[in-house]
Amino acid sequence: MTQLQTGTPLLTASDYRRSAQRLVGSDVWDFIEGGAEDERTLAANLRAFDRVRLRPRVLAGVPDADTTVSLFGTAYATPIGIAPTAYHRLVDAEGEVATARGAGRAGALFVVGMFASRTIEDIAAAASSGLWLQLYWLRRRDVMRDLAERAERSGYGAIMLTVDVPRMGRRWRDMRNGFAIGGDVAAVNIEPAVMAEAHRRDEGGSALARHTAGSFDPSLSWADLAWLRDCTRLPLVLKGILTAEDAALAVAHGADAIVVSNHGGRQLDGAVASLDALAEVADAVGGACPVLFDGGVRRGADALAALALGARMVLLGRPPLWGLAAGGADGVAGVLRTATEELAHAMVLAGRAALPDLDRTALRPTSLAGGDA
Numbered sequence: 001m002t003q004l005q006t007g008t009p010l011l012t013a014s015d016y017r018r019s020a021q022r023l024v025g026s027d028v029w030d031f032i033e034g035g036a037e038d039e040r041t042l043a044a045n046l047r048a049f050d051r052v053r054l055r056p057r058v059l060a061g062v063p064d065a066d067t068t069v070s071l072f073g074t075a076y077a078t079p080i081g082i083a084p085t086a087y088h089r090l091v092d093a094e095g096e097v098a099t100a101r102g103a104g105r106a107g108a109l110f111v112v113g114m115f116a117s118r119t120i121e122d123i124a125a126a127a128s129s130g131l132w133l134q135l136y137w138l139r140r141r142d143v144m145r146d147l148a149e150r151a152e153r154s155g156y157g158a159i160m161l162t163v164d165v166p167r168m169g170r171r172w173r174d175m176r177n178g179f180a181i182g183g184d185v186a187a188v189n190i191e192p193a194v195m196a197e198a199h200r201r202d203e204g205g206s207a208l209a210r211h212t213a214g215s216f217d218p219s220l221s222w223a224d225l226a227w228l229r230d231c232t233r234l235p236l237v238l239k240g241i242l243t244a245e246d247a248a249l250a251v252a253h254g255a256d257a258i259v260v261s262n263h264g265g266r267q268l269d270g271a272v273a274s275l276d277a278l279a280e281v282a283d284a285v286g287g288a289c290p291v292l293f294d295g296g297v298r299r300g301a302d303a304l305a306a307l308a309l310g311a312r313m314v315l316l317g318r319p320p321l322w323g324l325a326a327g328g329a330d331g332v333a334g335v336l337r338t339a340t341e342e343l344a345h346a347m348v349l350a351g352r353a354a355l356p357d358l359d360r361t362a363l364r365p366t367s368l369a370g371g372d373a
């Protein structure tokens with residue numbers, strides 16, 4: 001159990017959430033918590049896990065569960081990692097350096113965001129578990145190439161290209177708050193001219209929306225992936241796949257892994273809940289490459305469900321930010337360890353000793369149906 005300065009025992013992700021909310025300004029809180037438009041997909045991501053029912057096996061001789069997993073030749077203590085999120089210094093002075101330390105303590109993968117507020121190199125120096133770098137496709141391809149090269153030089157294990165943002169989802173909260181990246185927080189890995197719009201508060205509305213409209217390349221198509229592939233020897237992971245059709249195209253275009261994700265409900269409002277897309281995508285991929293998952297995972301049993309449906313790894317977006325805000329590296333490690341302990345606990349009670357033992361027989365068929373929650 002983690003106990004931070006608040007004195008309140010932090011037993012679950014929602015304990016970290018409550019603790020974080022007290023410490024973070026309301027506009028930053030809205031940026032973290034918010035989703036696109038009426039936040040229906042954001043809500044659906046969480047509700048989809050409430051529908052899952054497990055099928056525990058008994059007398060299985062499972063005194064303990066093994067949560068280790070390996071991906072692209074790197075071993076992890078847990079299949080629960082950190083999804084890329086921008087600007088960790090919004091909630092902690094050390095930002096991604098503290099996140100990396102926390103991930104290392106938990107033996108977890110940390111996917112560093114393109115808009116990290118600490119340098120790729122400083123984050124690498126603080127890490128003791130695997131790091132990947134996430135990229136958006138910018139009009140300025142030279143900037144992307146430079147980041148891919150720096151990641152490779154610094155020992156990052158993969159490039160994760162986020163493919164669900166040809167334009168940013170409309171986030172009413174940020175627009176109403178006139179949200180801009182302020183103070184001394186910045187996307188320090190990218191030259192300031194590319195990022196200038198993200199800091200301009202004077203025009204009202206979401207500065208991030210203006211920034212992405214100007215700097216992201218919305219014309220990207222499958223054929224362009226070859227260019228990025230040629231920039232790096234690292235495995236290329238595509239994040240933001242929700243359909244069998246796109247999963248098949250990703251495999252055909254040589255993706256080394258894909259992430260089933262609706263961007264935490266922050267892009268297309270009304271899009272399918274992430275969990276409801278997982279079985280379809282895993283079936284289409286058919287083992288051709290690893291499938292990862294994010295969206296709405298808040299407890300170990302949620303991770304178990306996603307792993308049983310075919311995910312090799314499960315990523316958390318908001319919860320590590322709650323941990324970081326509540327307690328820096330300790331908070332990040334606490335969130336990851338809590339979820340991993342819950343997963344191991346659920347595995348023992350379900351009679352599954354190791355991650356390969358998790359398959360769809362662990363879930364009631366109604367959980368697989370891809371309901372409309």
Ligand SMILES: Cc1cc2nc3c(=O)[nH]c(=O)nc-3n(C[C@H](O)[C@H](O)[C@H](O)COP(=O)(O)O)c2cc1C
Nearest residue numbers: 032083084085086113162263264295296316317318
């Ligand atoms: C505050 C915030 C910032 C994010 N920034 C990025 C980003 O820079 N790049 C990216 O690919 N995804 C980004 N995401 C999406 C996450 O990687 C992930 O898909 C999503 O948060 C998972 O859902 P969850 O928050 O329910 O776990 C962000 C999400 C949040 C909440």
Ligand SMILES: CCCCC(=O)C(=O)O
Nearest residue numbers: 085086115208212263266
């Ligand atoms: C400029 C995009 C900021 C990251 C973010 O908010 C997201 O990807 O959801």
